[in-house]
Amino acid sequence: MDHPGDLMPAQLVAVNVVHELIRGPVRWTAIDKRPVTGPVPVGELGLAGDQQCDKRFHGGPDKALYAYAEEDADWWSTELDRDIPPGLFGENLTTHGLDITHALIGERWRIGGPKNGIVVEVRSPRDPCGNLSARVGIPKFHRRFVATGRVGAYLKVVSTGRVQAGNRIVVVHRPDRGVSIAEASGAA
Template identity: 85%
Template sequence: MSARLLAVNVVHELIRGPTRWTAIDKRPVSGAVAVTELGLAGDEQCDTRYHGGPDKALYAYAEEDADWWSAELDREIPPGLFGENLTTHGLDITGALVGERWRIGGPTTGILVEVRSPRDPCGNLSARMGIPKFHRRFVATGRVGAPTSRCSRPDRCGPATGSSLSTAPVRDGQSARSQPARR
């Protein structure tokens, strides 16, 4: 089975986190969404010190990891619950390396994104989940997803466009899951 994009998620509403406002409440949208070097049209980030910008324009999370969490927590984990913009299937995001690139769309069309850094979740994830210090547990499992940058011309992506995913991995990159959780 080939890798594919299952959902594109943008902010539903800004919510108050434990110490600041957050845009972690992401929900799937229908149809294709415009992608720029700063992320998805209709999405926003509140704390731009840690979110957004050209190096963290998008956040990808694998359905397989969400399914693991669903079993672990005995609850549904719908697309966007962890604040991800892209929910994928069949792509090893847990094993992604910094510098790895993914094409979303056809073999010569769509957008090219690059894994830029490990995810470093904060207490807003714990508040979203309703589990104290969940962000530390999240990091300890290594199932953190991957922040990516958009590396090609502006375009659109979405499951409705038949977006497939292909990879161009690097072999000497840093693991995208090797970052300790912030307090």
């Protein structure tokens, strides 16, 4: 089921993988994600060609992918009076037409077709560190980011396959009740 009120199907705007590792304020980071073209294989631990530096906070089965909504990036673009291109916040998947901020923990999405697409499950909100602040060039931005609840979602890969920009996203399961990403982030 799609979220009520959707006029157009949700879709994947960009698939982003690490461009280069950079030295953050405290440690190395793979936050420099940029869009790639064509289909990208997705395994249980994330996108082929991507990596995470600090596995204590990023990666693993429950944080295999990080999704961020284009609508939230557009909100930040207005708020900061600057362009927010796909991948700037370190997300692997940039979406459109999917309310990630109000997605429920345990919600499942199918991205792409039933034969080669993937199924993911919303597991937790992102809790960014100072590397996000350094990436956008605004001191302590990561705290401001969290305060809005517009933090995006970490996803578990339930069914592996391939994804690419333009893939349709369908909410295939939404719990009857639960905690939203914004609530779990402490912002709501």
